[in-house]
Amino acid sequence: MRVGASGPQAPDVAWERYARPALWSTWAPQIRAVECDAPRLVAGARGSVVAAVPSPVAVRLPFTVTDVDEPGRTWSWTVGPRVLPLHLQHGVEPAEGGGSSTWLVLHGPWPVIAAYAPLARLALRRLVR
Template identity: 70%
Template sequence: MTGEVRSFLPPAAGFVVTAVDELARTWSWRVTLGPLHLTLDHGVEPCLDGGTSTWLRLRGPLPVLLAYAPLARAALRRLVHADQARRT
């Protein structure tokens, strides 16, 4: 699967999904913007309380990682909170 990641700032970055493991509930994708490449590995794991937790591993140039990591953390938190709000 390929596509573009768009934000409020141009330009869009191209991405390609590089791996999916449905049983393990993990997936990886690579984002490219010009000469910059970022690899993202995601996973969803069960929690003892019956819910789930997520994790994200980032690989790429340190300046890109430092800039992107807080944005990724905020996005994951919004997704988790949005899901909790729908269940209440």
């Protein structure tokens, strides 16, 4: 499944919001916090995202960054428990007429990606605004 969004943000700024995991919670409402062993996306980086869900305990989802292409502004990662992982591919491109477009390709069990897609679309809109 592929979702995307376009907005006025410059591609380099939108990419920087991706490239620094500490910034993810500023634009992705489904993420409360990020713990990562690298300050910037690099292949092999590991960590966990703390999901923004109502729960008495923090819901942490482990992740591994699998690929990063800084000049191409693309990256991918595997996130979630071993029994139900998602593989997500992300990119940022210049938009026609200015601003940027961002996209996400989701791979995983259909019910999970179908439920996650609306949250992802909202986050992508916030990334490029």
